[in-house]
Amino acid sequence: MALRSRSIALMLSFIFVAQAFALQPKVNHPLDALTVDEYWKTYNLLQTAGKLAEKTIFASVLLREPPKAQVLAWKPGKPMPRKVDAVLLTDGKSYEAVVDITAGKIDSYTELKNYQAPMTETEMHGFDDVLKKDPRVMEALTKRGITDTRLVTCYVTPAGYVGLPEQEEGKRIGWGGCTYSANAKYGWDREIPGIFFIVDVAGKKIVRFSDYGVVPMPPTSSLYDADGGSALPGTQPILTSQPNGPSFTIKDGEVSWQNWKFRFRLDPRVGPVVNLVTYMDEGKPRSVLYEGALSEMYVPYQDPEETWNSHVFLDAGEYFVNTGSGGIIKPLQAGIDCPTYATFFSGTFFHENGTPYIRPQLACMFERVSGDPAWRHWDEDTYAISGRPTRELVFRTVATVGNYDYLFDWRFEQDASITVGVGATGILEVKAVKDQRADGKLSANMEGTDTDGKPVQFGQLVAPGTSAVDHDHYFSYRLDLDVDGTKNSLMVDKLVPFKLPDTSLGRKWIWAMKPEMIATEGDAKLNVSLDHPAMWRFSNEGVKNSLGQNTSFEIMPGETGISLLPSSEWPQKRAGFSEHSLWVTPYDPTERYVSGVYVMGSKGDDSLPEWVKQNRSIMNTDIVAWYTVGFHHVPRAEDWPQMPIMWHMFSLRPFGFLNKNPTMDLPMVP
């Protein structure tokens, strides 16, 4: 009843609230996303300058962030420098343009000689006709009894450099294959096994064709109920709502929630970029993170056959900037991906022809109550119990990268920590195999023998004749932590066994915490280890909490993995970041992308492992953390036809940043 009497007032406030929240397609801050107007300005400046041929493809159009010092010095009302990094592709040649929108001029325009534009949608799917009419493809189709070529689709995918002869000349090289969709229910199990070719992408021709042998295509997978099944008998509703609207506010693009403030933009290449994160402490906003964003993804498949081990994806930089119409970020579903009461945000991206568009529901923000306490205690003396409920703020996007869908969360907590979550779901990439069933193993027709003569497997059956190939996922996050300012140091606090003097009664050994400030980036390659645990803190030597401790934030890993491939292997040279859980470098505005600005065809010369060879000092200076969330995926039958979501997390956690637990005085209602 009480609820009902408030509903008219609430409805009015709803309208007000909803309006206040819409992110204006407007530039309020130097780090805000490009607007429709700005995409058009970029287009017009390039067109006027004669840089656009009829078939020029805009392979990438990204905000060029102003130098950090300039951003930190900027105040509302001051002039706002706005620049764009654009990459154009004309007749197979790549061009890099820096466009100054504010000044209305092109700062630079260069043909890329040693680098290439990321692969574009047109290149991936645009010359199916040419490919499937290649006589070698035609012959392979005939050999497989496939005659209805209307149902055949051939595609190209960027061929990450692996030292193939075809890649030697620095050409724009892809690999590809074909699908056959007769009687298909959905597409991901319709790859024609054995057909593999190397494509000169600029020349639009197959430069090598390989037929790795005929294997019958598996039966099409059974359909699932795409529109939702019936609830199991007895299922009762769970109602979750926020009738007065959310507690966060957004003013000029700045989000405020509880003690947190931050900005964000949706970037076509790396997805959500979170900026200028501060935590309000005793009435004062304190800096935590200048910028946090995904830097690159790396997904290498693990099969002896070239058809499948060619699958080495560096998704963010290599080709998802504009493919699939809208960059890496894809729409979210209210009530499925985010609660129905979530607030959604649109994003402004670009078509291949350089023209902008706005797509709704690309990010969501919501508060939630888990039913878990912030803290609680039972006092043995008084039999008193105390505690507090808690809520959190979730900022979420989803990237779809072909078959896979990745939820990317930034979760802001009341205890002053931030949890970054990656939820992997979507569809497995599968390979047709001869056998319909396994015989007690997980695999069929995907076996080998190790050097000790013991059997190994490369993939698992997930449906009859359908095998999902083993692979890894690595997500490199660039975390420009600025704990109470830009000058930070990396503390590695190792936990080491410590022998007590022989005179010690009872215990002879304990462990001790051995703090070490890491001097240079060469020594800042760190792995999660059960045997050699350590804490990783970003500490400010110049600022103390009330206890006299240097203020710091810790990166706390969750369950994670590193690459098992030797660093001599080409994919590892290109994605060397995956060899360690954490790297730390001094801030350098040119180091944003862990596998380089230009990833297509790269040999890894512009990459984190190369940068750190300089062995620059990382003490008491502006430093950047590169943390990788990694996991190996040995697929299960239960991962088909869609994968149950699998979350991996890490946290940024205050450590002596505050004077005490900030959740002590929370209210009794979450």
Next chain:
Amino acid sequence: MALRSRSIALMLSFIFVAQAFALQPKVNHPLDALTVDEYWKTYNLLQTAGKLAEKTIFASVLLREPPKAQVLAWKPGKPMPRKVDAVLLTDGKSYEAVVDITAGKIDSYTELKNYQAPMTETEMHGFDDVLKKDPRVMEALTKRGITDTRLVTCYVTPAGYVGLPEQEEGKRIGWGGCTYSANAKYGWDREIPGIFFIVDVAGKKIVRFSDYGVVPMPPTSSLYDADGGSALPGTQPILTSQPNGPSFTIKDGEVSWQNWKFRFRLDPRVGPVVNLVTYMDEGKPRSVLYEGALSEMYVPYQDPEETWNSHVFLDAGEYFVNTGSGGIIKPLQAGIDCPTYATFFSGTFFHENGTPYIRPQLACMFERVSGDPAWRHWDEDTYAISGRPTRELVFRTVATVGNYDYLFDWRFEQDASITVGVGATGILEVKAVKDQRADGKLSANMEGTDTDGKPVQFGQLVAPGTSAVDHDHYFSYRLDLDVDGTKNSLMVDKLVPFKLPDTSLGRKWIWAMKPEMIATEGDAKLNVSLDHPAMWRFSNEGVKNSLGQNTSFEIMPGETGISLLPSSEWPQKRAGFSEHSLWVTPYDPTERYVSGVYVMGSKGDDSLPEWVKQNRSIMNTDIVAWYTVGFHHVPRAEDWPQMPIMWHMFSLRPFGFLNKNPTMDLPMVP
């Protein structure tokens, strides 16, 4: 409006539902908890047999589970064997009784010679007067200027065996200290520094007194708002409710929710015991877990001083069976520890005098919707998005072990996995130190030097003059997995680098999955490793899914830790389970407690590392997993005065157990 019109019907159904859910204090199944009647029968049988002296303490009264084969063969209506394991303490001597409630007789009654009863509340807090009148204690108090002994409390704690001379004779030995509560706001920072003594518990006297030096007591900590603070301005309500009641049903003690069925009891020693977990698949309940429960906890502190490194707690078996009035489990708060709409369950425990009592709100069960999807996908071809929301069932208890509070969750998921969560919160144990502030370090007055001359630290300031000592937490779970029956095998699927033939184009290395069935328990000591990752599966060689794969469940670790102490160290001999993440043994009904049935004073002879020296076969037989959730705790200022909750998890996950993802056809509403 729709909601409102249903409310009368709902209220009626509420009443019905609430009644149906109450766990009858009744024995429906051989594994059900002891009832008030059964505690009384135990008491009466022992009294009649003349085993109870005036001051006999019931140190432990636990259900003695019937042999597994008998339980599995049992059907409702059949006779139900009910027995009790009781441990009595009379005049410092320990006695073990097996009481047959059904037959109304005592099966056995033996004085324990090499073992001891767990420590009791009376022993811990019952002779404060004797202790504080000890002249050495009096002198130490005087030296510290403490004259009001009304405010002094001296206590005893079980002294885990560490080879002290006082422990040599096998006596019942404790260590203790005193607190001084003048002007205290709460108790955990009121330890009088430096006072330490060894107590002959049976003899009620101090056998060694040590004064480790006078350090002023720190200022009392500031009070927090124990009754709840004000919400920050702009905080809007989040409403979560289940107006029709929960979707789970409980019939004769069996919980049914979605495709899951299981039983549980609340055990005074190990807390919640989950039994007979099955997953309904194609209309047929399939066995997953015969029993899952905590087996032991181990919390060793790490300080060179005996005052603090004496803190080595094996909480479940050593003394929390009956201390603090009610065993390990403590009440939960609706709206703080569990949602307001949760269903709560009482537990039946025993007082030290052997009489039973029922305490409410010792467990809660609730469904929740996180706003995360079960799965989702964006289809590049059709621009179609699909997905499903999900809900989970949480079964929760909380253990308070002195200062610490541990939430223990069993979370049942719609994707057929079970997540086990341990949430650590409560109050740090703190040591008074001289300095009120640190000088840029985290520590003050808790430093040492490593063998290489570099500084190490043993604890951190959390308040002025108040240091929290470094320590570990290990939770050993005994998981009697029965995947499709009792006969299972342990598969360790290692991921190993795999060299491709020189003829391979492109890639030269991949990794491969190398499955290995582990033959004996001696080879089943497994660690989480970044460099040597592996999957751990419990596989049934006799049952296949529709793809011909042996059905299996995987134990999937989360972030965890193992002990850093050498195995030569006494605490490690007693809690050797903490040296590996996973151990697997053949089922043996006498192996329930990983550090032994009798932990007080034990030297570790009845413990997991000793058992596995038999090197028994674990192939195609009934096997038990011992998984340890572990973490090192280097406390922060933000952990004071109460610790923000820190969760650690692991999962039991189907792997080829089903034929496909079971969440495909979920409804569109969670």
